[in-house]
Amino acid sequence: SKHSPGYMYVWDETIASRGSQEIAACLTKHIKQNPRKHIIIYSDTCTGQNRNINLSMALMKLTQESGIDIIDQKFMVSGHSYLPNDADFGHIEQAAKNKTIYTPEDWYEAIISARKQNKFLLIKMQQDEILSTSNLTKAITNRKKDKDKNKVNWLKIQWLRYDKKREYFILYKYTLDEDIPFQEIDxxxxxxxxxxxxxxxxxxxxxDSPRVMNDLKKRDMLYLLKYIPPVHHGFFRSLRSSRDVEDNGPLLDVDEVDPLLDGEEVVDEDQ
Known part of the structure; x- marks a missing residue:
């Protein structure tokens, strides 16, 4: 909001992608640096980033390794709600209109200058801060049904809770109503x-190393160098492409991530 600082966690695509594990890294870093007993996270409904097993396991682990008792994650209803950070992004977009953006650093300058008062706090994520949740998801049985044998519809979940006293359990409900009891996923x-x-x-x-980009994408950027000031040419020429090293693939579109699996196995069993 206008009266409180906003935190902007940034990186470019040589550092990381933009999936659920990257979002988990930002949230866990922020929460560890701003600890509370009870934390409420308000999220939009971008399932690939915000509502999936990778982020759930990262937040669940956080309750077990810190002084946090409960983490609530609440999801807004698309088209019927508004988050303060929507206005924050509007300020950044407005600031960017008055600048010529060539490199990620130009975006960072736009973010910092977007507000005259209560300027955004910009945090550059380092690659070694972005951790895989693979070992966490391997340690669980990812069930499709809750304890009452009801099939869990992750797309409709509006409230997730991670409780220090309920390790290995996700509490959920399809409403933000305080009076409706939580269901549990074991x-x-x-x-x-x-x-x-x-x-x-x-x-x-x-x-383990800087990410590479699609070779065709790099070729396009090099072609555009004639329109870019020479001072920035070194940045673009230094980018590694799949032609330079073994191809790790282009950026993953987060909308293509399975909302529940995110690359992990799900077990459908009655237990």
């Missing part, structure tokens, strides 16, 4: 035996 491993605490599960880096 993610405990199907195998018998002692379970690992989520806090003890190590997370590896999601990326």
């Amino acid at each position: 993610l405990r491993p199907a195998k018998k035996g002692r379970r690992l605490s989520l806090a003890s599960i190590d997370q590896q880096r999601l990326y």
